[in-house]
Amino acid sequence: xxxxxxxxxxxxxKIVKTKKIAGKSVISILRFFFLFGISFVIIYPILSxxxxxxxxxxxxxxxxxxxxxxxxxxxxxxxxxxxxxxxxTLITSVIIFGITSLLQAFSCTLVGYGLARFKFKxxxxxxxxxxxxxxxxPDTIMLTRYIEFRYFDLFGLGNLxxxxxxxxxSTALPLYVLGITGTGLKNGLFIFxxxxxxxxxxxxxxxxxxxxxxxxxxxxxxxxxxxAKTMMVTIFLFSFVWLWTxxxxxxxxxxxxxxxxxxxxxxxxxxxxxxxxxxSLLKNSGVVLIILPVVIVYLVCQKAFxxxxxxxxxxxx
Amino acid sequence: xxxxxxxxxxxxxxxSGYIFxxxxxxxxxxxxxxxxxxxxxxxxxxxxxGTVTYDTEFVGLEHYNRILFVDPDFRKTVVSSIGEMLxxxxxxxxxxxxxxxxxxxRFIGRTVFRAILFLPVVFASGLxxxxxxxxxxxxxxxxxxxxxxxxxxxxxxxxxxxLLEMDIGNGVVEFIEDLVSRIEDITTMAAVPSxxxxxxxxxxxxxxxxxxxxxxxxxxxxxxxxxxxxxxxxVLVNIVYCIVDSFTSATNTAITSIHNVxxxxxxxxxxxxxxxxxxxxxxxxxxxxxxxxxxxxxYYD
Numbered sequence: 001x002x003x004x005x006x007x008x009x010x011x012x013x014k015i016v017k018t019k020k021i022a023g024k025s026v027i028s029i030l031r032f033f034f035l036f037g038i039s040f041v042i043i044y045p046i047l048s049x050x051x052x053x054x055x056x057x058x059x060x061x062x063x064x065x066x067x068x069x070x071x072x073x074x075x076x077x078x079x080x081x082x083x084x085x086x087x088x089t090l091i092t093s094v095i096i097f098g099i100t101s102l103l104q105a106f107s108c109t110l111v112g113y114g115l116a117r118f119k120f121k122x123x124x125x126x127x128x129x130x131x132x133x134x135x136x137x138p139d140t141i142m143l144t145r146y147i148e149f150r151y152f153d154l155f156g157l158g159n160l161x162x163x164x165x166x167x168x169x170s171t172a173l174p175l176y177v178l179g180i181t182g183t184g185l186k187n188g189l190f191i192f193x194x195x196x197x198x199x200x201x202x203x204x205x206x207x208x209x210x211x212x213x214x215x216x217x218x219x220x221x222x223x224x225x226x227x228a229k230t231m232m233v234t235i236f237l238f239s240f241v242w243l244w245t246x247x248x249x250x251x252x253x254x255x256x257x258x259x260x261x262x263x264x265x266x267x268x269x270x271x272x273x274x275x276x277x278x279x280s281l282l283k284n285s286g287v288v289l290i291i292l293p294v295v296i297v298y299l300v301c302q303k304a305f306x307x308x309x310x311x312x313x314x315x316x317x
Numbered sequence: 318x319x320x321x322x323x324x325x326x327x328x329x330x331x332x333s334g335y336i337f338x339x340x341x342x343x344x345x346x347x348x349x350x351x352x353x354x355x356x357x358x359x360x361x362x363x364x365x366x367g368t369v370t371y372d373t374e375f376v377g378l379e380h381y382n383r384i385l386f387v388d389p390d391f392r393k394t395v396v397s398s399i400g401e402m403l404x405x406x407x408x409x410x411x412x413x414x415x416x417x418x419x420x421x422x423r424f425i426g427r428t429v430f431r432a433i434l435f436l437p438v439v440f441a442s443g444l445x446x447x448x449x450x451x452x453x454x455x456x457x458x459x460x461x462x463x464x465x466x467x468x469x470x471x472x473x474x475x476x477x478x479x480l481l482e483m484d485i486g487n488g489v490v491e492f493i494e495d496l497v498s499r500i501e502d503i504t505t506m507a508a509v510p511s512x513x514x515x516x517x518x519x520x521x522x523x524x525x526x527x528x529x530x531x532x533x534x535x536x537x538x539x540x541x542x543x544x545x546x547x548x549x550x551x552v553l554v555n556i557v558y559c560i561v562d563s564f565t566s567a568t569n570t571a572i573t574s575i576h577n578v579x580x581x582x583x584x585x586x587x588x589x590x591x592x593x594x595x596x597x598x599x600x601x602x603x604x605x606x607x608x609x610x611x612x613x614x615x616y617y618d
Contacts, residue, residue, distance in 0.1 A: 031419055032426075038416070039433040041500050107340045114337025118330050126338050129345050135603060136349070137565040139576050140592040143585055144352035144359065147371060181344025191341065216333035241439050247567055252580065298439045302432045306512055 046291075053077065053285035076285035084286060085257065090293070093244070093258040096172045101240040103179035104187055105232050111182050112194025113220060113228075117206070127195070134188030138248050146252050149174040174253040175243075185249045186242055190235050193308070197231050198224070234308025237301050244294050356589045364585035380590035391574065391591055395598060398571040402563045405506060408496065410555050413507040417514035418544070435512060437505040506562065510555040517551045518544060553610050560606060564599045571595050 048067070053076055055069040062070065080086075115127055149168040168174055178184040182191060205227070209219040225232075243250055250258060298305065335342075360380055362373040384391050420431055480490045496503070521544065529539050563569065567576075575595060579588035 028424055031422070031424065035419065035430045035434075038500075038504055039430060042433055042436055042504055045501075107344075110337050111341040114334050118334025118337065119327070120331035120334040122338075123334065126342065126345075129349075130341070133345065133349050135561060135565070135600070136353070136596065137569075137572055137575075137592075137599075139572055139579065140596050141349065141352040141356055143579055143589060143592075144355040145348060147355075147366075148348070148352065150366075151371065178344070178348060180340060181348060182341040183344035183348040216330065216337075220337075245439065248576065294439055298436065299432070302435070305438070306431065306435055 046295075049284050050288055053288050076282055077289070080282045080286040080289055083282065084289060086289065089257050092256060094293075096175065096254075096256060096258055097240055097243045097250075100172075100175045100179040100184065100243060101236050103176055104182070104184050104190065104239045105236040107180050107182040108187055108190040108194055108235060109225075109228060109232055112191050113198050113224060115191070116195045116198035117203075118216075130188050130191045130195075132188075133183065134192060138185065142248060142252050145174075145178075149177075149253060169253060170255055172254050172256045172258075175250060178249075178253075184239070184243075185246055186239070190239065194228070194231060194235065197228065201227060230304070231308060233301075234304050237297065237304055238308065241294050241297060245291070357593055359586055360590035360593050362586050364589075366583075366585070376586065380587050381594070383587065384590055384594055391571075391594075394571045394574050395595060398564075398569055399598075399602065401570075402560060404495075405499075405503070405563055406556060406559045409503055409506045409559050410510060410552060412503055413511035413555065414514050414548075414552075416507060416511040417518060418540070420511070420515055421518045421544075431515075434504070435508050437508045506559060509562075510558060513555055513558070514548060514551055517548045521547050557606070557610065560603065564603070 051067045051069065054072055054074070055065070056071040056073045056075065058071055059065040059069045064070075111130075115123060115130070146169065152166045152168045175184065178187075201224070205223055206214075206216075206219045209223055214222075359373070361375060361377060363376050365372045365374075416434060420427060420434070477490060477494060480493060481487075525543055526539060529543060534542070566572070572595075575588055575591050578584050578591060582588075
């Protein structure tokens, strides 16, 4: 009797269904808590920075204030914006990094396409060079790059005619030169991603064009570029965002008024002028001012970032 | 006639290949290869930077001697950064696999979580940490937030006590504590690998799952017998990615110490020698990993 009852219970579709629903909701609650915790770990420093940037000095000393300031103030932002020379540096940074990212996206697409679609003797060697560039930490060759641009002298020609070397680091030219030659920040990764992406596209696309009498460049411009548009946008965004937050390449190679260089100003001059507490407040609001544009770009184009990694062949072959 | 024509087509293809790669060839020779050779040269010299030119003074192997036998810090830094990498890579790969399989399910707010988990990629270059390091507020705040802080010390203590009570061995408890205290680094490093895993999982055709569900497989079976084997080649991709990422990231301790010697202390010769030394070690390490992984890939076929 009891056996049949329990057997009936086990096979009662209603009970099985409620069990399933209960299990699912428990899993989804656990999943939510886990993901929420991890997200909190990621967002926490940013949140604490934002909270801190609105505090006044009194709040810092006050033990009862942890996150939300009692004396809410925009004063830090006004001061930090002044120290960063804000609207001007923001515009210069956007222009310089925008141009550099455009050049990088363009040159990396060219090279990636060349490596993916053409058979030639040095193809393998050039690809190895791309990988080498990917592996070299940028700091290793930063010094000689700096010296090359600081005492710029095209193949020693200037010296031959008795001219002094030119200091290119006072302009943004080094970044542009590195960008157009595909050797800038993380460009090895970009070339690799684009190569894999082009390898994944069907070959018949261009073959049709060749049969119709296109030359390779025409085929590239009118067939492959439209295909790679989304990928190029992703590369542009990645390189823009990484250049913006980069502390090695851009600040070393150019002394233009870009935001990153101004952060050194905050770091060095502010520490001398005022006490530690005021400085740290200013730093917080300064950092918020600097990363805010990047966060906005990321949030608006979030899909492009993630799809870029998905559609590049990194995940495939 | 026909033969000649195909040959010329191939030749033309090869030529246009060179033209497409030309910017990179020039760039690599001028801005990667040449600087690299120069750095090797500088590592045997002392460097004095002036306004118009710079002077060098040959010192031979002095810098290398200093790194290897005199300076006690740099060797330790390199060893510790390798050790950190060995600790991080397996943890990050497992963590990102876990995150990816969570995000692979359908639930409300999935895109929001995905966006947040990918956010560290944006700050990968360490701008935020380098500005705020040694900062009063952020230190204070981080103490409040982290488990090592005062207000949470009690919780951390009880947590450790519970683990110790469970009698699973001191080593394991220390390992878990280490993991908890590194959770920020781990989430940062896991951003790209988890997206790679996620897209790998989503590229499995749904008909495979359908068939196995019709045959009566449970979700558990499907996960271990279909999803996991299908994604396992990506484990290798992610291991390589993590190794390269942790060796070349701006927050790596060895990289930061090289950067400081080069650009803060302005000891160019010594810094170059350190950079070359580090590069050689990293190169050897990555070569070994590549060889091992090639074998594994062969084994997978």
